[in-house]
Amino acid sequence: MDICAYSYEEYLHMVKSFHGNLAPGLVIGGFMVDLAMRNLPEGEFFDAISETPVCLPDAVQILTPCTIGNGWLSIVPFGRFAVTLYDKYTGAGVRVYLDTKKLEAWPEVRDWYLKKKKKSEQDKDLLMAQIKEAGHGMLGVQKVQVDPEKVRRKKLGPVVFCPVCGEAYPSRDGDSCRNCQGETPYTNVIPVSVPKQ
Amino acid sequence: MDICAYSYEEYLHMVKSFHGNLAPGLVIGGFMVDLAMRNLPEGEFFDAISETPVCLPDAVQILTPCTIGNGWLSIVPFGRFAVTLYDKYTGAGVRVYLDTKKLEAWPEVRDWYLKKKKKSEQDKDLLMAQIKEAGHGMLGVQKVQVDPEKVRRKKLGPVVFCPVCGEAYPSRDGDSCRNCQGETPYTNVIPVSVPKQ
Numbered sequence: 001m002d003i004c005a006y007s008y009e010e011y012l013h014m015v016k017s018f019h020g021n022l023a024p025g026l027v028i029g030g031f032m033v034d035l036a037m038r039n040l041p042e043g044e045f046f047d048a049i050s051e052t053p054v055c056l057p058d059a060v061q062i063l064t065p066c067t068i069g070n071g072w073l074s075i076v077p078f079g080r081f082a083v084t085l086y087d088k089y090t091g092a093g094v095r096v097y098l099d100t101k102k103l104e105a106w107p108e109v110r111d112w113y114l115k116k117k118k119k120s121e122q123d124k125d126l127l128m129a130q131i132k133e134a135g136h137g138m139l140g141v142q143k144v145q146v147d148p149e150k151v152r153r154k155k156l157g158p159v160v161f162c163p164v165c166g167e168a169y170p171s172r173d174g175d176s177c178r179n180c181q182g183e184t185p186y187t188n189v190i191p192v193s194v195p196k197q
Numbered sequence: 198m199d200i201c202a203y204s205y206e207e208y209l210h211m212v213k214s215f216h217g218n219l220a221p222g223l224v225i226g227g228f229m230v231d232l233a234m235r236n237l238p239e240g241e242f243f244d245a246i247s248e249t250p251v252c253l254p255d256a257v258q259i260l261t262p263c264t265i266g267n268g269w270l271s272i273v274p275f276g277r278f279a280v281t282l283y284d285k286y287t288g289a290g291v292r293v294y295l296d297t298k299k300l301e302a303w304p305e306v307r308d309w310y311l312k313k314k315k316k317s318e319q320d321k322d323l324l325m326a327q328i329k330e331a332g333h334g335m336l337g338v339q340k341v342q343v344d345p346e347k348v349r350r351k352k353l354g355p356v357v358f359c360p361v362c363g364e365a366y367p368s369r370d371g372d373s374c375r376n377c378q379g380e381t382p383y384t385n386v387i388p389v390s391v392p393k394q
Contacts, residue, residue, distance in 0.1 A: 020262045020269075039389060049382070053350055058266025061258070065217045068265050068272070069255025072217075075265070078376045079353050079367040084383075095383065100358070100365055114356055114365060141389040150382035153250055156276050159311055161297065168297055168311060170276040179275045185246070185347035186281075186292065192236060192338040 001135070003030040004037055004063045008132065011062075019058045024112055024124075027131050028138070029059025029083070032096045035136050036085045037063075039094040041143075043087035049151050051078040059083070074151040081113070086146040099140035106130040106138060198332070200227040201234055201260045205329065208259075216255045221309055221321075224328050225335070226256030226280070229293045232333050233282045234260075236291040238340075240284035246348055248275040256280070271348040278310070283343040296337035303327040303335060 003011040015026050040046060048066040050057045053075050057068065060083060066072035072088075086093025103110035108127045111117050131138075159168040162177040169177035179186075200208040212223050237243060245263040247254045250272050254265065257280060263269035269285075283290025300307035305324045308314050328335075356365040359374040366374035376383075 018258075019264060019267050021267075023267070026266065035391070051376070052353070053265060054268070054353065055266045058264050061215075061264070061266070067216060067255050067258070068250060069223065069252045069258070070216050070218075070220070071251070076376075076380070076382065078374055078380070079356070079370060080359075080362075080364045080374060080376065082364070093383075094389070095386075097364055100363075136391055139391060141391050143385070143387040143389055144383040145385040147382045147384070150380075156249070156251065159276070162277075165277075166297075167277045167279070167294055173276060177275055177277060179248070179273075179277065183273070183275070183347075185273065185344045186290075186341040187344070188340070188342040189292070190340040192291070192340055194232070194333055194336060194338050 003034045006063075014062050015058075018062055019055075022128070023055050024109075024127055024131060025055030025081070026059050027128065028081070028098065028109075029056045030063065031131075031135050032056070032083050032098075032139060033059050033063045033085075035139055035141060036083055036094050036096045039096075039141055039143075040085055041087055041090075041092040041094065043090060043092065045088045046085045046093075047088045047148065047152070048073045049084040049086070049146070050075050051080040051082040051084075053077070056081065056083055071153045074153065076151055084144060084146060086144070086148070088148065091146040091148055093144045093146045095142045095144045097140050097142070098138060102138050102140070103134075106134045109134060109138060198329075200231045203260075211259050212255075215259050216252075219325070220252050221306075221324055221328060222252030222278070223256055224325065225278075225295065225306075226253045227260065228328075228332050229253070229280050229295075229336060230256050230260045230282075232336055232338060233280055233291050233293045236293075236338055236340075237282055238284055238287075238289040238291065240287060240289065242285045243282045243290075244285045244345065244349070245270045246281040246283070246343070247272050248277040248279040248281075250274070253278065253280055268350045271350065273348055281341060281343060283341070283345070285345065288343040288345055290341045290343045292339045292341045294337050294339070295335060299335050299337070300331075303331045306331060306335060 164180035
C-alpha cells in the first residue's frame with residue numbers, strides 16, 4: 001500500500017504540507033501517479049500530462065521530477081481526471097484515468113467525482129476510507145503514443161522592451177506586451193520604493 | 198540574506214529538490230517572492246499570480262501555500278518576469294518584477310534575462326554570484342488592485358459522460374470531451390489490464 005517511494009501516511013503528510021489540505025482528488029492522484037510509474041515504458045526521462053488543472057497536477061509535482069515551472073508537467077484543458085507519463089524522446093507513454101465503471105463498487109467516491117452531492121452532504125471520512133480501500137482498483141490504464149509538440153510549453157523566444165510598461169516581454173506577442181494590450185488584471189498600479197538591503 | 202523562512206542555502210537546496218536544477222530564474226524568483234511577502238497588504242489569505250510559466254511558478258509553490266493544483270496560484274501568459282500576491286477577498290496586492298534598468302549593475306544577469314548570450318557562452322558561476330549580490334536590488338515593487346475574476350481558475354461545473362471515450366468531462370465543453378473533439382495528443386491507445394492489489 002505504498003505510493004511511489006512513500007508509505008500511504010507519508011504521502012498524506014506531503015499532500016497536507018504542499019497542497020494545504022487533504023483533498024480527495026489528490027489522494028486518488030497519488031494512486032494514479034503510482035500506477036503510472038509501475039507501468040512506465042522503458043526510457044530514462046519522462047514528462048507528465050495532467051488532463052485537469054484541479055488537484056492532480058500537485059500529485060505529479062509531489063511524486064515526480066515534473067513541475068509546472070520546469071516545463072516537464074503540462075496541463076491540458078480536457079477536464080478528464082487522468083494523468084499520462086511519457087518518454088520525452090520517443091513519446092511512448094502510459095495513461096491512467098479514473099474509471100467510472102469501476103467506481104460503482106465505491107459509491108461515495110463515485111458521487112464525489114460525479115458531483116452528485118453538495119459538499120455539506122458528503123461523508124468525508126467514508127469518502128477517504130473508500131478511496132484508500134479502492135486504491136488502484138478504481139483506475140484504468142492505457143498505453144498511449146504522445147505527440148509531445150501538442151502538449152509541451154512553447155519557447156518564449158526573443159524578448160524586447162514594452163513601450164508602455166517598459167518591461168521585457170516576448171516579441172512574438174506584438175508591439176506591446178499582452179498586459180498592456182488590454183489583458184491586464186491590475187488597476188491602481190502604484191510604484192513602491194525598495195529599501196536597499 | 199534570508200528567503201522567506203529559509204536561509205539562502207536552504208532555499209537553494211529546496212530548489213534543487215523540487216525543480217531538479219538550480220535554475221537562475223528560480224533563484225531570482227525566491228528573492229521576488231520574499232520581497233512580495235515583505236510588502237504584502239494586511240489580510241489573512243492571499244493568492245498568487247505568475248506572469249510567466251517559466252521557473253517563477255515553482256518559487257511560488259516552494260515558498261507559499263499557493264500551488265497550481267489548489268488553484269491559489271494562477272499563471273497568466275504575459276511573458277513578463279513578475280509575481281503578484283494579493284488578498285483573495287479584497288484584491289489588494291503587491292507586484293514584484295525584474296527591473297531591467299536596475300540590471301545594468303549586474304550585466305551577466307541582464308544578458309541572461311534578455312537572452313543576449315547563448316547558454317554555452319554564459320558564465321554560470323558569475324551569473325549566480327551576481328544574482329546573489331543583487332538580491333532585492335534588481336527588483337521593482339508596485340501596489341496593485343487585482344481583479345481576481347480575470348485570473349482565477351474557472352469552476353469545471355457539472356460533469357457528464359463522453360459518448361466517445363466514456364470518461365466524465367465538463368458538460369460545458371459540448372457533446373463530447375475536448376480530447377475526443379480532436380484536441381487529443383494521443384495515438385495508438387491500447388487498454389492495459391490492471392492486476393488486483
